[in-house]
Amino acid sequence: MGKRTEFLYMSEQDCVDAGVMDIPRSIENAKEVLELLAKGDYLMGGAHHDNHGLYLMFPETSPFPNMPTAGPDRRFVAMPAYLGGRFNLAGVKWYGSNAENKKKGLPRSVLTVTLNDKDTGEPLCFMSANLISAVRTGAIPAVGARYLAKEGAEVLTCVGCGAIGKGCMDAILTEMKGLKKVVCYNHSVPRAEKLAAYAAEKYGVEAVVETDLAKATEAADIISVAVSRTAPLHFKREWVRPGTTFLCSGPLQCDEQLWLDMDIVYDHIGLHHEYVRDALNSGDKDKGYATYIGGPIYHLIDAGKKPALDDSLSIGKIILGQQQGRTSQDQIICFINCGMPVFDLGLGHDLYETALEKGIGTKLLLWDSPAQAE
Ligand SMILES: NC(=O)c1ccc[n+]([C@@H]2O[C@H](COP(=O)([O-])OP(=O)(O)OC[C@H]3O[C@@H](n4cnc5c(N)ncnc54)[C@H](O)[C@@H]3O)[C@@H](O)[C@H]2O)c1
Secondary structure, eight states: OOOOEEEEEEOHHHHHHTTTTOHHHHHHHHHHHHHHHHHTOEEEBTTTTOBOOEEEOOOSOOSSTTSOOOOTTOEEEEEEEEEOTTTOEEEEEEEEEOGGGGGGTOOSEEEEEEEEOTTTOOEEEEEEOHHHHHHHHHHHHHHHHHHHSOTTOOEEEEEOOSHHHHHHHHHHHHHOTTOOEEEEEOSSHHHHHHHHHHHHHHHOOEEEEOOOHHHHHHTOSEEEEOOOTTSOOEEOGGGOOTTOEEEESSOOEEOHHHHHHEEEEESOHHHHHHHHHHHHHTTOHHHHHHTSTTHHHHHHHHTTSSOOGGGSEEHHHHHTTSSOOOOSTTOEEEEEOOOOHHHHHHHHHHHHHHHHHHTOSEEEEEESSOTTOO
16 A cells, blocks of 8 residues: 555635735745745756746747747746755746736736655645745845835836736835835836726825836836836936836846946846856857846846856845845845746745645645555
């Protein structure tokens, strides 16, 4: 007789019941994961253990009628990891993304997380992960804001008001109690209006919609960037006030002078080494770099205009006191948040533990006794 294996299934509502929307908890969770990344107590995919995930992209055309073809924001991505510290488990985030989803009443991307026993590989939990992903993605720039924003920051500009933009705004407003005003900028104005109304009601801040990116930028002490790749986004140097902190969770372009004037703080240097390696191995460096939030910076590093990755700042080292983040009130800082599966595992782990404690979720049977038990 082999071992009986059960795992927990957690729907989106189960994740809510287990506290996925507990933003302060998610911020501390993200901080803990950033520390583990800086200490090296983690593994991600690939030979260097720093791979963001394996992308399944689609061809422009296909002779096979059912095969998906390329489209806006269309891809599947598998993101495996092991996370150490008190988490001590393996797992994977798996998602499909397609801009067309919105016409079907679905979010752009549909995400799940599986948590696994690190030794046996048995599933521990299979969970709906849209909220986990949005909350953890927002929690990371909130940690960035804690360590990098100038003193007395009062105005937050949210560029991109979708699911991730909202997650970032929630966490940054939760973390930065001194913020008094939110400016919402989004291509589709109704989404900006909706986020502004939400911010005003939930956080009691002044919240406005701005349709001019220059004005939205000029107003800001902190700028959270979370746009999709449907339209390019370009910031000009002259729009940016001294002391501004960019918190970038989605792609952006900037004048070269702006990139040069900003001090870059990375989420995890190893991840960016891996992105550069991937782009070089692809045989088309420019196309490869264009895929990544840090792409424009990698070009400047190659040209000797920005410090090499190994000479750069990372938020985990700043948290651990091994590097200094902001050194003056006038410094313009850009924090790059690309997202890694370790964050989904970290938050997923805590929700799973809460679910076990409170009896949330549905226990499912993998097998009563595995057919292949020896
Ligand atoms: N860093 C991470 O960990 C992480 C995790 C998940 C998603 N993301 C990224 O976050 C971004 C947003 O994801 P989402 O799920 O919120 O997408 P979404 O489609 O729900 O929202 C994105 C919004 O950006 C707007 N937009 C697109 N281009 C714009 C532009 N140039 N100017 C103004 N608005 C623009 C769109 O109108 C849309 O409302 C994506 O780029 C995604 O890849 C990052």
